């Protein structure tokens with residue numbers, strides 16, 4: 001009965017039940033291999049001697065943590081004369097401390113439970129669960145099909161600082177039609193895309209459009225490596241750059257103020273960067289007060305809203321070019337240095353900015369939503385040292401709901 005039970009509940013074949021014992025609140029089930037075969041030639045004509053005793057955590061019986069205990073042997077084969085070490089087929093790798101069936105259950109539950117919750121429930125170390133998920137992600141994303149990718153997005157995302165206090169970045173490439181993550185690597189330049197380029201070439205993919213921000217590194221990477229591919233500076237990145245300019249102006253202004261005023265200004269940050277229609281009435285009032293306080297911030301904020309309105313209303317390239325042309329003219333004689341700089345940037349990236357209107361598929365929501373997901377994950381993983389695990393988690397993000405924790 002117990003032997004058939006371990007097959008039907010724990011997925012274990014070729015072993016038989018010997019005994020049950022209880023110790024320290026755990027169930028310990030002794031198992032014995034039914035018969036031994038040479039790993040080289042499959043002959044049964046082998047002699048064996050025990051090398052060690054192993055304890056492997058299995059799916060719990062009820063609420064009790066459950067362990068299998070069994071002896072592992074060295075085998076000598078009389079048929080082929082080879083010496084081999086006995087392998088346990090119910091482990092995902094020779095050093096695993098949990099059965100495969102248990103690991104599968106953990107991976108399945110991980111979709112709905114945090115690592116900490118799983119660790120508490122199953123009495124398995126946090127680190128062990130993370131490693132199980134990591135191996136699963138490594139297998140899952142070992143080969144990402146690239147052949148049918150046509151519209152791609154390249155982006156950089158900051159994820160903390162290195163030992164010297166420098167901000168660290170990931171470069172992320174995504175298929176903007178399916179949302180799938182295609183590549184994640186350290187850094188924010190062409191080098192971060194080296195391996196990706198190799199895979200891209202092997203796949204024979206024909207990339208038509210790449211959406212990105214206006215950073216030089218990615219632009220020259222596309223021009224050099226993907227000739228004939230159109231570069232688009234999308235809505236999300238243009239507005240993001242505009243927000244960066246506003247933030248810069250705010251910080252510059254803060255330096256000229258006393259501490260109390262500077263702190264007040266710091267608290268106004270989100271009011272300036274948020275879309276105006278999303279502000280609550282009292283925030284709206286504070287925004288007006290802030291605008292009266294600084295001519296430069298007032299100008300930048302008004303121009304940001306005008307820029308957003310161009311994206312909302314222009315229906316084609318021609319309308320966009322006319323409206324943006326007017327906008328640039330106004331911005332280039334602005335009172336804020338940051339405003340004039342923004343006008344220059346738009347001018348020098350004109351073609352790629354206008355090209356946005358030719359590609360309806362590049363929706364802002366998809367890019368912004370994904371970036372927010374990555375940021376949420378980084379926040380939740382604060383203090384987590386395993387960068388490779390975090391990198392792999394990014395591949396999983398399109399399938400994860402926003403509020404799932406680490």
Ligand SMILES: [Zn+2]
Pocket residue numbers: 038039040041042043077078079080081082
């Ligand atoms: Zn043999």
